[in-house]
Amino acid sequence: MLKTRVITAIVLLAVFLPVTLFAPVGAFGALIAFVVVFAAWEWARLLKVEGAGPIIYALVAAAALVASTRLGTGMRLPRPLFQAAAVFWVLAGPYVLLRKPTLAQGAWRLFLFIAGIVVFVACWHALVAARMAGVPFVLSLMLVVWLADIGAYFAGKAFGRHKLAPAISPGKTWEGAIGGWLAVLIVATVAILLHAFEPTLYSALLERLGAIRTLVALTILVAFSVVGDLFESMLKRQAGVKDSSGLLPGHGGVLDRIDALLPVLPLAMLLLG
Secondary structure (H helix, E strand, O other), X not given: OHHHHHHHHHHHHHHHHHHHHHOOHHHHHHHHHHHHHHHXXXXXXXXXXXXXXXXXXXXHHHHHHHHHHHHOOOOOOOHHHHHHHHHHHHHHHHHHHHHOOOOOOHHHHHHHHHHHHHHHHHHHHHHHHHHHOOHHHXXXXXXXXXXXXXXXXXXXXXXXXXXXXXXXXXXXXXXXXHHHHHHHHHHHHHHHHHOOOXXXXXXXXXXXXXXXXXXXXXXXXXXXXXXXXXXHHHHHHHHOOOOOOOOXXXXXXXXXXXXXXXXXXHHHHHHHO
């Protein structure tokens, strides 16, 4: 399993990094669109859409993405889309974690079916907007989620005692979440002090919000990276599956890799907008 996981990771990096670092924005957008369409397919499967339904849903997501480009791309033009996705995560995210509605509830399932299109299209626009701001910017944005996840893993292993959401993801702890938060703050602080690779998400937040509100903004982003992770874990638990799919050998599915990014991306764009 470990060998498979490593090989898959190398292949993914071999595709993602060159496109992100060297390809034009259009090629980057095409790659992200490809990823988003497969994530939409997995979302429909988790919602227990049967037959050809997941494929149709993915095609609808692709059509919505293309149509949404009429709003334009960049930091400000798709702002209503970012707002809609942010409302979903700010309200529906905590709601599903606290109230635990089930997919057997038709209205809730239908809501997720519709909202998913908005979530994935907003994800695409946010990443393209970030890439338009520069390679360091888009990487620093994704680094928030990666650091929060890595920091949570090691801090949880070393100090984890209090379960964060035992009914959803038994391995997550409050100590781990705090460790991930500290990892993000430390790296952001060092990057700001050294003026490393600017403009980054951290330097942009500091310029727009000031030091204290940048701390608050990064805390919000880390918190919602956890919400995104737990939200997908809840959907998988209710669907009775371990992974969102088997598309990425050793890693599960696309959603398993981008779940924490989904809420962070539109929220970050709004904090800067």
